[in-house]
Amino acid sequence: MRFNLLGILIGCAISSLAASLSLFISINIGKNTIPSLGIILTIILTIALHSIVTPLIYRKFRMKPLFLPTCPYCHSKDKLYYSLAKQPSWPTEEVICAYCSHKLELQYEVLKSKCGHKKGVVRLQLLWPQSWGRWKQLDPIVLSTSERK
Numbered sequence: 001m002r003f004n005l006l007g008i009l010i011g012c013a014i015s016s017l018a019a020s021l022s023l024f025i026s027i028n029i030g031k032n033t034i035p036s037l038g039i040i041l042t043i044i045l046t047i048a049l050h051s052i053v054t055p056l057i058y059r060k061f062r063m064k065p066l067f068l069p070t071c072p073y074c075h076s077k078d079k080l081y082y083s084l085a086k087q088p089s090w091p092t093e094e095v096i097c098a099y100c101s102h103k104l105e106l107q108y109e110v111l112k113s114k115c116g117h118k119k120g121v122v123r124l125q126l127l128w129p130q131s132w133g134r135w136k137q138l139d140p141i142v143l144s145t146s147e148r149k
């Protein structure tokens, strides 16, 4: 899991907005409602706003998600990668697993064509919500003859 200050600030802002909205709704509904309505409404609004608003922010500002994918070759839980690009690249990034040294291509957006895809490099696509980090493996793993033994 990757933590950065900007991600934490975005999460706090979304949660504060959800709490403010639930307070506004609770006050306008009336005082004779369920006492825990504000808390339940805050939780529901926080989840809804995180699911809807944060993916838009993460895509707009090209931020990496909280969770990087598990390496399909070695299944290392540390998810430590080295980037091959000298400058940040978007919407695709080639990385190398720090444990098994296999090259992967991370796609932060849905691409319609395979343009620029190198054969033999496994592509992993980021799914909704893009701020969280759910990944889908697009290519099967093909091991070379020396790796099969």
Ligand SMILES: [Zn+2]
Pocket (backbone or CB within 6 Å): 071, 072, 073, 074, 075, 076, 097, 098, 099, 100, 101, 102
């Ligand atoms: Zn690996």
